[in-house]
Amino acid sequence: MKTVLLNNDRSLSGRFYQFKVRLFSSLRFHQFIRKVPIIKYLINYEGGRIYDVMAGFVYSQILHSLVELDILQYLKSGGRSLSELSNFTKIEEDKTLTLLRSACALKLIYFKNNSYWLSRMGVQIIAIPGLLEMIRHNQLLYKDLDSPVSILKGKENTYLSNFWPYVKNIKSNLGSKKDNSAQYSKLMQTSQRLVAEETLDTFSLTGFKNILDLGGGTGAFLYEVNRRYPDIERSLFDLPDVINEAEKNKSSNKHFANIRLIAGSFLEDDLPKGFDLISLVRVLYDHQDDTAEKILSCVYKALPNDGKLLITEPMSGGINPSKSSDCYFSFYTMAMTTGKVRSFDEHKAILKKVGFSRVKKHVGSASFITQVITAEK
Ligand SMILES: C[S@@+](CC[C@H](N)C(=O)[O-])C[C@H]1O[C@@H](n2cnc3c(N)ncnc32)[C@H](O)[C@@H]1O
Known part of the structure; x- marks a missing residue:
């Protein structure tokens, strides 16, 4: 791994930048702000966004699986149970469940009354031309x-x-x-x-x-x-x-x-x-x-x-x-x-x-x- 040295910019903005980098690199600082109410939420929000950037490829492959398996089209006519979806996809129930839960987490579908349904986003994905x-x-x-x-x-x-x-x-x-x-x-x-x-x-x-x-x-x-x-x-x-x-x-x-x-x-x-x-x-x-x-x-x-x-x-x-x-x-x-x-x-x-x-x-x-x-x- 390359070691990156902070530069020698002594201007006010340069020093502020170096201060920010040192502060947010410090694990002790992170432990401290986890206890400060409003800042805690801001940092968690940014943590969530970092997570999304890191995991974006997985999210889009979940979407791809739904499309390739025709699940979104299948749900168009109404809600379906896990076993119906497992039969439809010809994939074991526990793996189908993993896919369905991940799609719920991405709000592409939702679970209600023991069935999975298309969310508004899910419907639009089928409807948007192309x-x-x-x-x-x-x-x-x-x-x-x-x-x-x-x-x-x-x-x-x-x-x-x-x-x-x-x-x-x-x-x-x-x-x-x-x-x-x-x-x-x-x-x-x-x-x-x-x-x-x-x-x-x-x-x-x-x-x-x-x-x-x-x-x-x-x-x-x-x-x-x-x-x-x-x-x-x-x-x-x-x-x-x-x-x-x-x-x-x-x-x-x-x-x-x-x-x-x-x-x-x-x-x-x-x-x-x-x-x-x-x-x-x-x-x-x-x-x-x-x-x-x-x-x-x-x-x-x-x-x-x-x-x-x-x-x-x-x-x-x-x-x-x-x-x-x-x-x-x-x-x-x-x-x-x-x-x-x-x-x-x-x-x-x-x-x-x-x-x-x-x-x-x-x-x-x-x-x-x-x-x-x-x-x-
Ligand atoms: C990205 S596609 C866009 C097609 C269309 N305008 C659209 O938006 O759906 C680029 C188009 O440029 C055409 N094209 C590429 N090189 C070309 C060339 N040398 N002379 C004429 N058309 C060309 C392609 O055949 C293709 O239809």
Whole structure:
């Protein structure tokens, strides 16, 4: 173990910091404050939070077990006893009981009248579009995070970089070769609804006539655009294999029907022109700064004067980091090996560099789902 020496900062704040470190490192101090009423509660509260940070992986694996065993779905129709749940999961009663108690502790279910029932949180986990798929998909991220330090040190061959084929294609300049786009497109489509709703609640598209969704996947964002703004013309640009998937959606619903589909690569091809708004929905955070800059300067060239750009994706809190973006999405994109979650200021710096002006952050109500920036040519 490394020995860390306190530094020689003699300023008032430096000395206060060293005092705090010495005080809270002292076991005698801890024994003392356990007897002081209000401070005792504060310290216990922080102790509980430390425990949660330490045990977070176990909590999410409990959630994963509930999903994999279909327990939440099974409880949808009503309360079930331990033996019914044990029969359903084909797992011994005492182990089923362990799982059920842990899920009660996490308030995902509760126990009443000798049965287990879904809590409000449990119901929402089933109901939120795309969440069950994300919970299942997380297992891949956790395989990479088995060794987080390797990821921090730049491990290249990760499970997530294999799941997102265009990541590999960028690195090896392979362009858009045949890949598992059907698999990732489905994951994106199911999780898109909340992102689209939050984006369109946060930024109004009133007044726009013609929108291009760049890296738009199978069209879920443009679907929601059409539900709210039926008069806006919509085009979608994505890799050829993804466009093939989007094509299949066309006949499934009228909101998909009139989307103009354009196959290409925003890293290799000229972007189509004639749009007063270009959107990048969960696209930039897949890429490192140099690639993000390249995409943004192509967008700048494609837009008419006064044309607007809409960026919506999870963003870092910068000097006020948030758990969803600065923990979850930052490690997720790092495990992809090409990705990066950016703060508003980091986005703004690249946008200004490629020529955009009037860079604006729009404050929504659920920043853990997505955050919205617009900029003007
Ligand atoms: C994280 S997904 C987001 C999809 C969609 N916008 C959404 O939020 O559901 C990133 C999208 O960018 C597309 N993409 C990646 N590299 C691309 C490239 N070089 N040219 C065009 N699209 C690309 C992917 O195929 C994928 O659909």
